[in-house]
Amino acid sequence: xxxxxxxxxxxxxxxxxxxxxxxxxxxxxxxxxxxxxxxxxxxxxxxxxxxxxxxxxxxxxxxxxxxxxxxxxxxxxxxxxxxxxxxxxxxxxxxxxxxxxxxxxxxxxxxxxxxxxxxxxxxxxxxxxxxxxxxxxxxxxxxxxxxxxxxxxxxxxxxxxxxxxxxxxxxxxxxxxxxxxxxxxxxxxxxxxxxxxxxxxxxxxxxxxxxxxxxxxxxxxxxxxxxxxxxxxxxxxxxxxxxxxxxxxxxxxxxxxxxxxxxxxxxxxxxxxxxxxxxxxxxxxxxxxxxxxxxxxxxxxxxxxxxxx
Amino acid sequence: xxxxxxxxxxxxxxxxxxxxxxxxxxxxxxxxxxxxxxxxxxxxxxxxxxxxxxxxxxxxxxxxxxxxxxxxxxxxxxxxxxxxxxxxxxxxxxxxxxxxxxxxxxxxxxxxxxxxxxxxxxxxxxxxxxxxxxxxxxxxxxxxxxxxxxxxxxxxxxxxxxxxxxxxxxxxxxxxxxxxxxxxxxxxxxxxxxxxxxxxxxxxxxxxxxxxxxxxxxxxxxxxxxxxxxxxxxxxxxxxxxxxxxxxxxxxxxxxxxxxxxxxxxxxxxxxxxxxxxxxxxxxxxxxxxxxxxxxxxxxxxxxxxxxxxxxxxxxxxxxxxxxxxxxxxxxxxxxxxxxxxxxxxxxxxxxxxxxxxxxxxxxxxxxxxxxxxxxxxxxxxxxxxxxxxxxxxxxxxxxxxxxxxxxxxxxxxxxxxxxxxxxxxxxxx
Numbered sequence: 001x002x003x004x005x006x007x008x009x010x011x012x013x014x015x016x017x018x019x020x021x022x023x024x025x026x027x028x029x030x031x032x033x034x035x036x037x038x039x040x041x042x043x044x045x046x047x048x049x050x051x052x053x054x055x056x057x058x059x060x061x062x063x064x065x066x067x068x069x070x071x072x073x074x075x076x077x078x079x080x081x082x083x084x085x086x087x088x089x090x091x092x093x094x095x096x097x098x099x100x101x102x103x104x105x106x107x108x109x110x111x112x113x114x115x116x117x118x119x120x121x122x123x124x125x126x127x128x129x130x131x132x133x134x135x136x137x138x139x140x141x142x143x144x145x146x147x148x149x150x151x152x153x154x155x156x157x158x159x160x161x162x163x164x165x166x167x168x169x170x171x172x173x174x175x176x177x178x179x180x181x182x183x184x185x186x187x188x189x190x191x192x193x194x195x196x197x198x199x200x201x202x203x204x205x206x207x208x209x210x211x212x213x214x215x216x217x218x219x220x221x222x223x224x225x226x227x228x229x230x231x232x233x234x235x236x237x238x239x240x241x242x243x244x245x246x247x248x249x250x251x252x253x254x255x256x257x258x259x260x261x262x263x264x265x266x267x268x269x270x271x272x273x274x275x276x277x278x279x280x281x282x283x284x285x286x287x288x289x290x291x292x293x294x295x296x297x298x299x300x301x302x303x304x305x306x307x308x309x
Numbered sequence: 310x311x312x313x314x315x316x317x318x319x320x321x322x323x324x325x326x327x328x329x330x331x332x333x334x335x336x337x338x339x340x341x342x343x344x345x346x347x348x349x350x351x352x353x354x355x356x357x358x359x360x361x362x363x364x365x366x367x368x369x370x371x372x373x374x375x376x377x378x379x380x381x382x383x384x385x386x387x388x389x390x391x392x393x394x395x396x397x398x399x400x401x402x403x404x405x406x407x408x409x410x411x412x413x414x415x416x417x418x419x420x421x422x423x424x425x426x427x428x429x430x431x432x433x434x435x436x437x438x439x440x441x442x443x444x445x446x447x448x449x450x451x452x453x454x455x456x457x458x459x460x461x462x463x464x465x466x467x468x469x470x471x472x473x474x475x476x477x478x479x480x481x482x483x484x485x486x487x488x489x490x491x492x493x494x495x496x497x498x499x500x501x502x503x504x505x506x507x508x509x510x511x512x513x514x515x516x517x518x519x520x521x522x523x524x525x526x527x528x529x530x531x532x533x534x535x536x537x538x539x540x541x542x543x544x545x546x547x548x549x550x551x552x553x554x555x556x557x558x559x560x561x562x563x564x565x566x567x568x569x570x571x572x573x574x575x576x577x578x579x580x581x582x583x584x585x586x587x588x589x590x591x592x593x594x595x596x597x598x599x600x601x602x603x604x605x606x607x608x609x610x611x612x613x614x615x616x617x618x619x620x621x622x623x624x625x626x627x628x629x630x631x632x633x634x635x636x637x638x639x640x641x642x643x644x645x646x647x648x649x650x651x652x653x654x655x656x657x658x659x660x661x662x663x664x665x666x667x668x669x670x671x672x673x674x675x676x677x678x679x680x681x682x683x684x685x686x687x688x689x690x691x692x693x694x695x696x697x698x699x700x701x702x703x704x705x706x707x708x709x710x711x712x713x714x715x716x717x718x719x720x721x722x723x724x725x726x727x728x729x730x731x732x733x734x735x736x737x738x739x
Contacts, residue, residue, distance in 0.1 A: 068397065068419055086731070086738045093738070155586050173515055176587070177571045259571025259582075260521045261564070263738035271737075274390035275523070275730055276397055 053289070060282035069278045077283035090263045091291070096179070097254070097264065098247045101186040105243050106236060108187065109194025113235075114228070116195075117202035133195055136188075145185050145253055152176035152184075177259030185257045190246050194239035201235030202228070237303040241296055248292050265291075353379045355637045360385040361407025362392055364596065364659070365485050365622060369692065370650055378644055380637050388575055389522060396421060396625075405638060406625040410457040411524060411720045413481050413625065417460065417469070422625040424463045424478035429639050432646040435663045440483040440621070441475050445713055454528065454546025454719030457483060457621045481623025482642050483662035485654050488617035488712045491529075492583060492593030496607045505529075505536040505615050508590060509563050518582055518591035519560075521572035523733035525720055528618050529592045530556050532717065536615045546721035550728050557732040561739045572737070583608055595658040598705075603695055610705040616717030617706075623662075655679050656692050660709060682708030 063072035081087050112133065120126045136144055151157045152175040159171040174180055205228065213223045251266030265288050272281035359366065359382055366386040374382040385403075387395065393412045395402060400421035408416070416422070427433045438444050443451045443458035451458075461483075462476045463469065471480070493502050498513075508517055508529070520526050531548065534540040540555045542548060548556070563569070570588050573579045580600045582588040593610070601608040624645065626638050644650075651661025652670030656679065661667040668676050677683035682704055689698035706712045723729055 080731075084731075084735075086735045089738045149581075150585070153585050153587055255574075259518075259569075259587075260574060260737070261569060261572060263734070268734060268738075271730075271734060274394065276394055277727075277730070 056282045056285055059279055060286050062279040062282075064277055064279045069276075077280050078287075081280070081283050081287060086263070086268070087287075090265055090268055093262060094248060094264045094266075097182055097186060098244055100183045101190065101247050102240060102243050104183070104187045105191050105194040106240065108191050109198055109239055110232070110236065112191075112195050113198035113202055113232075116199055117205075118228075130199065133192060137192060141189060142252065144189060145256055148181065148185055148188070148257065149176060152181055177257070177261060179258070179262065181257040182254055182262060185253050186247055186250070189253065190243050193242035193246065194236075197238040197242075198232055198235040201232045205231050233303045234305050237299060237305055240299060244295060244299070245292055248288065248295075351633055352637050352640075355634055356381040356383060357404045357634065357637060357641060358383045358385070358402070359405040359407055359624075360387060360392065360395060360403050361622070362387065362389055362409070364594075365407055365654065367653075369653065373649060373653075374641065374644070377649075378637075378640055380641075382641070389525075400628060404627050404630055404634065405641070406627065407484065407622060408481065408625060409620055409622045409720060410460055410481065411455045411620075411722050413623070414455050414460045414471075415722045417463075417471070417480060420469065421628050422480065423628045423630065424466055424468055424480055425482060425626060425639075425642070426466070427475075427477045427479050429643075430479070430482065430646070431643050432663045432666060435665055436483060436646070437660075437662055437664065439486075439713065440623075440662060445710070449714060452616075452619065452716040452718055453542075453544045453721075454619075455721035456719050457481075457486070457623075481625045482646070483621055483623045484645060484650075485659040485661060486619065486621030486713075487595050487659050488619045488706070488716055489592070489594060490613055490617050490706070491590055491611050492579075492598050492601075493609050493611050494583065494586070494589040494607065495609050497586060497589045502590070502611050503614055505532040505613050508533050508592075509537070509559070509568060511566075511568070513568070513590050515567050515570055516587070516589045517568050518571050518573055518579070518588040519569065520579070520592045521574045521737065523730050524722060524726075525618075525620075526572075526592070527553070527556065527729055527733060528718055528720060530560050532615060532618055534559050536613075545718045547723045548725065548729070550725050553723075553725060553729050553732050557736050561736050564736065564739055599658055599691070599697055603691075603697060612706040612712075612715070616715045617712065618718050618720065619713070619716040620720040653692050656690075658704075660713065664709070678702070678704060680709050682706075682711060 059069070060077055061073050061075070062069050063074050063076075064070070116126055116129055116133075120129060149156075153159070154171045154173065154176070156176070158175055159168075162168045163171065209227055209231075210223055213227050218226065249266050251264060251270045254262055254264040254267055265284065269281045269284045269288070272278075272284060357380065361384075366384045368384060371382040371384050374380065389409065389412065392406075392408055393415060396406045396408055396412065397416040397419045400419075406422060413422075438446065438449075440457045440461055443456050459473065460471050461480055462472050462474065463478050463480055464472050464476055465478055468476075468478060491502070491505065491508060497516075507513070508519070519529055527548075528545060531540070531542060531545040531552075534556050535542055535545065537559075539559055540552060542552055571578075571582055573582055573591070576594065576597055579591065579593055579597045582591065583593070583597070583601045584604055584606050595610060598608050598610045624642055626635070630638055646663045646666065648663070648666035648668075648670045651663060651667030655661050655664075655667050655671060656675055658679065660680075664680060668680075671679070674686045675689070678685040678689055678698070684703050685698055685700055687700050688696045689702065691697050706715075
């Protein structure tokens with residue numbers, strides 16, 4: 001602004017007028033400007049987040065028949081949902097998948113990140129190894145998931161290898177179409193979401209803290225538990241939020257890997273949509289949303305991500 | 310600057326020229342060759358958008374339509390749930406709906422489809438009796454469930470209510486249908502299978518499967534429960550709440566005991582389950598059996614003494630069709646029934662609505678194998694040229710009248726649909 005006004009020396013009055021005007025607008029409402037600045041985000045979030053959620057909440061009170069749903073105000077969608085045994089069973093099952101996936105992802109993710117951050121010393125090597133971690137993500141989720149099916153099947157690679165090496169006589173039935181298979185696929189699919197944030201926070205740990213700990217006489221394990229883990233908490237928490245929300249909302253992995261025999265909240269919603277029961281699906285979605293929000297709220301209690309970042 | 314204006318002048322002039330030429334051409338064509346050509350030209354510009362389940366949405370059909378009729382047919386293949394969804398909720402998204410009769414019962418009320426004038430359907434009189442009076446032969450009894458003729462007619466062009474006579478206004482023009490039963494791996498079972506009860510036989514613990522499409526799965530389940538003598542049904546196609554609860558209780562217990570290896574939802578899944586040996590007995594569709602066999606793996610579409618669960622599909626017209634597009638749609642339907650498609654589909658193991666026209670497009674040997682249940686004299690080849698059966702083979706279940714005559718129940722939608730779906734979900738979640 002200032003440079004452009006100095007470039008027009010002929011106009012003596014004009015720049016002065018302009019400047020007084022601009023100062024007037026500035027002083028008049030700095031508040032307005034910030035409203036103006038925030039409005040694109042408000043618009044985007046409003047149109048693409050708040051509005052759809054409001055629609056879902058509204059529809060969840062509507063009524064439906066075989067081919068149509070229509071405005072009404074009924075609580076039946078919720079009353080059935082909240083009293084049904086299926087809901088309880090499904091949520092328990094989903095929580096079980098979530099908890100197991102979270103445990104394995106955290107342990108594996110932390111180990112991988114630790115190795116990358118503290119054992120690999122050169123930056124180029126770290127980058128190379130980190131990229132290798134992302135290689136599986138170059139193919140689609142579904143393909144990575146489905147490729148487990150021929151591997152784990154009754155006559156699959158895993159079973160035939162185990163039989164030919166004499167470890168087992170009969171094929172292991174629980175390898176495929178079981179909870180084991182579901183959790184295995186989840187861990188495979190979502191582990192990287194844990195590795196990345198943990199690696200990121202680990203890289204930002206000041207190395208002198210570790211030296212200081214060592215100088216103060218801490219052994220490796222004590223450094224891990226007293227220095228590194230507390231400092232990587234925000235990373236673990238961000239990764240956990242990813243893993244938890246992804247698993248809670250999943251429907252396709254559970255369907256394929258359990259052979260359609262296990263239910264999850266996401267599958268229930270997808271079934272309801274398939275059967276044109278949009279209001280019921282909307283009610284399920286609202287309950288799931290609230291559940292996930294509560295879970296994230298609890299997780300946020302443990303670590304103040306904003307402070308730690 | 311000058312070059313700039315020159316350029317614009319030239320381009321403007323050329324555009325005008327082009328436009329005039331096109332207009333002249335159009336006028337000339339109309340004047341010289343007369344009205345029919347314009348119509349024929351126009352119909353070539355028509356694009357009909359058809360969607361349906363994978364079974365009959367075949368690209369070969371679209372290519373043949375282009376060749377025989379000149380207009381474009383766009384095919385979208387979806388699973389039966391998505392088909393229902395689209396027919397009910399996206400009336401502007403399609404011109405022709407290739408849906409099953411039970412889906413028709415479900416979505417007709419939404420008003421997105423229009424009834425067809427049977428006087429415009431040339432081969433109407435030759436359509437198999439099942440789709441008109443409900444009787445395959447004058448002596449046959451009508452099976453339970455949503456039998457096609459019960460939802461095949463409405464009282465008039467804008468009719469919303471189904472009528473029980475041949476009113477002249479048809480909801481769907483039948484395209485293909487078949488009789489379904491259980492598929493088995495004879496090599497892994499090693500003994501004859503004769504009854505639906507075998508699906509829950511503990512002998513096949515961890516090696517059985519049922520399809521996870523509630524409206525069809527419940528029927529297979531009902532066939533099993535009835536055969537076991539556990540439940541007596543008034544109408545398997547329209548069960549009472551109590552009947553549904555009993556049926557699902559039996560299946561839930563079986564599931565908890567580990568009877569099922571998996572549930573399948575799509576065609577490919579059923580093929581893979583069977584071909585990989587994960588499952589040895591399961592509900593299955595005819596082309597899935599063929600797909601397993603064409604991998605060289607023995608698989609039988611086992612006729613069972615309690616009869617078949619049958620299904621039928623048909624073409625319905627979107628309520629939005631009018632004018633030349635509607636004419637094109639009628640032309641397409643007449644072409645559909647004129648035999649080529651029928652022959653094409655019958656060589657994959659389905660039945661066509663007008664078998665006698667299809668016969669003209671099949672060899673005598675093919676007709677004998679697929680329709681009459683005779684032993685094949687030569688290798689049976691599918692439309693893609695793959696050998697499906699060796700010479701001497703006989704179709705599982707035999708002739709058309711033996712198979713379609715032994716239908717125990719049609720795929721259906723029940724009055725207690727909501728309750729049934731909930732019970733089915735409980736079964737899946739159990």
